[in-house]
Amino acid sequence: MDGPHLIYFADPMCSWCYGFSPVVADIRRTFGRALPIRLVMGGLRPGTEEPMSQEAKDSLAGHWHHVHEATGLPFDRSGIDREGFLYDTDPGARAVVRMRREDPEKALTYLGRLQAAFYGEGQDVTNFDVLADLAAEYGVDRDAFRADLDTDELKRETWADYGMSQRAGVTGFPTLVAGPGPDGAFGVVTRGFAPGDQVIAVLQRWLEGPPANVH
Numbered sequence: 001m002d003g004p005h006l007i008y009f010a011d012p013m014c015s016w017c018y019g020f021s022p023v024v025a026d027i028r029r030t031f032g033r034a035l036p037i038r039l040v041m042g043g044l045r046p047g048t049e050e051p052m053s054q055e056a057k058d059s060l061a062g063h064w065h066h067v068h069e070a071t072g073l074p075f076d077r078s079g080i081d082r083e084g085f086l087y088d089t090d091p092g093a094r095a096v097v098r099m100r101r102e103d104p105e106k107a108l109t110y111l112g113r114l115q116a117a118f119y120g121e122g123q124d125v126t127n128f129d130v131l132a133d134l135a136a137e138y139g140v141d142r143d144a145f146r147a148d149l150d151t152d153e154l155k156r157e158t159w160a161d162y163g164m165s166q167r168a169g170v171t172g173f174p175t176l177v178a179g180p181g182p183d184g185a186f187g188v189v190t191r192g193f194a195p196g197d198q199v200i201a202v203l204q205r206w207l208e209g210p211p212a213n214v215h
Helices: 013-034 054-071 091-102 106-121 128-136 140-149 152-167 196-206
Strands: 005-010 037-041 176-178 187-189
Touching: 005 013, 013 037, 013 054, 013 106, 013 196, 037 091, 037 106, 037 152, 091 106, 091 128, 091 140, 091 152, 106 128, 128 140, 176 196, 187 196
Parallel strands: 005 037
Antiparallel strands: 005 176, 176 187
């Protein structure tokens, strides 16, 4: 991207990213195409092979409660309470990358929908059929989308995102950076969740000077 823009490092199965989704929506409404957002998948837990224990599920639900308290967003733990549930974030990330091929703007919307399906509705977003059904809500050919999810090409494209996150030094999600500044550099807007009004204020100041940390 040329000109001022944001890079949003996120994961579809990161609860604080779900909490941040209304903030992303606020940014898009406030700045529109004047401040486009480049979406990069972070790779929270790709390739997990061990089913979640009951202790892990209960611990995770505790984290979700903190997100609910901070944001008011609904949570439904029925998705993780399925027997043998694998907390594998790779299928959801692949789906977002596949949607990004269609339209980067649509990918941001799809990410929010996927998060709402998992956290708010208890849907299993590690399931390719669920991911394809959600994509179809946005006019995407369901069968073609479903078929692409298991291709080596899409796997490589998604893992390239994870590599980009690592090279950028991103250690947690959500992470939002802005740039380029006058010197061509990018600066952190927020590492972790921050309220929408706070983020909008930082971005408005940044458009008149270098990026600054929220915290």
